[in-house]
Amino acid sequence: MSEPSPDAPGSSSADSSSMETNPLTRKEPLGGRSGIAFASIVPIICLALFLVFGFLGGWAWSWIFFLGIPIVLLVVYGPRDRSRGRNR
Numbered sequence: 001m002s003e004p005s006p007d008a009p010g011s012s013s014a015d016s017s018s019m020e021t022n023p024l025t026r027k028e029p030l031g032g033r034s035g036i037a038f039a040s041i042v043p044i045i046c047l048a049l050f051l052v053f054g055f056l057g058g059w060a061w062s063w064i065f066f067l068g069i070p071i072v073l074l075v076v077y078g079p080r081d082r083s084r085g086r087n088r
Helices: 012-020 032-077
Strands: none
Touching: none
């Protein structure tokens, strides 16, 4: 029997190389320190917008500002590799 090639879909080397070349995963946050600061301030801004627009009569739709929190975090930190925590 022949051994599986390193480029086979089930091999671990092919899986690890595809993770390294994925342009969506980042090792550092987008924007560096300012990106982290912006991601920290966004929940406060979303809460303020929720309250302002809610008291102006828009309680039914003001919750939509809270969608800004995960959107900004996804942009700043990028999607995480789910298997990365298992291999530590």
